[in-house]
Amino acid sequence: MHLIRSTLPRVLAPSLLLAVLALGACGMSTPMSRSTNLTARLSGASEVPATMGAGSGTLEARLMADSRLLTWTLTYSGLSGPATAAHFHGPAAPGQNAGVVVPMSAPLASPITGTATLTPAQAADLSSGKWYVNVHTAANPGGEIRGQVEARP
Numbered sequence: 001m002h003l004i005r006s007t008l009p010r011v012l013a014p015s016l017l018l019a020v021l022a023l024g025a026c027g028m029s030t031p032m033s034r035s036t037n038l039t040a041r042l043s044g045a046s047e048v049p050a051t052m053g054a055g056s057g058t059l060e061a062r063l064m065a066d067s068r069l070l071t072w073t074l075t076y077s078g079l080s081g082p083a084t085a086a087h088f089h090g091p092a093a094p095g096q097n098a099g100v101v102v103p104m105s106a107p108l109a110s111p112i113t114g115t116a117t118l119t120p121a122q123a124a125d126l127s128s129g130k131w132y133v134n135v136h137t138a139a140n141p142g143g144e145i146r147g148q149v150e151a152r153p
Helices: 002-028 120-127
Strands: 035-043 056-064 069-077 083-089 100-103 112-117 132-137 145-148
Touching: 035 069, 035 132, 056 120, 056 145, 069 132, 100 120
Parallel strands: none
Antiparallel strands: 035 056, 035 145, 056 069, 069 112, 083 100, 083 132, 132 145
């Protein structure tokens, strides 16, 4: 009996400690929201049809999986004039045009920031690389610079 009393705590102690730590970790963890980081490089050569000019830009965005909340910052420079509009378009592969899905609100001076809540279908298209973003000017009303939105590794 003495042998059981002295051995049992040494055998069970490590297992009990691991169980307590595992349960504690579960209870103390906070739910993490999954998100996808997105990016696009905008240029006149990516417009359909392509435009000539020195304009360029970068989109940095994040799509939250749970809420489908899209947040973005679009920076650009070198346009032929002030931006008159900026939008997300889709669904479309590179080289194809599509309708506006999410317009960007004024002010349209760089950087443009914003948020939108997407439908499940919109979130799926965006995550699959089927959206592009472009910036319009008076000289290029169809769009002066454009970039395909892609998930950033």
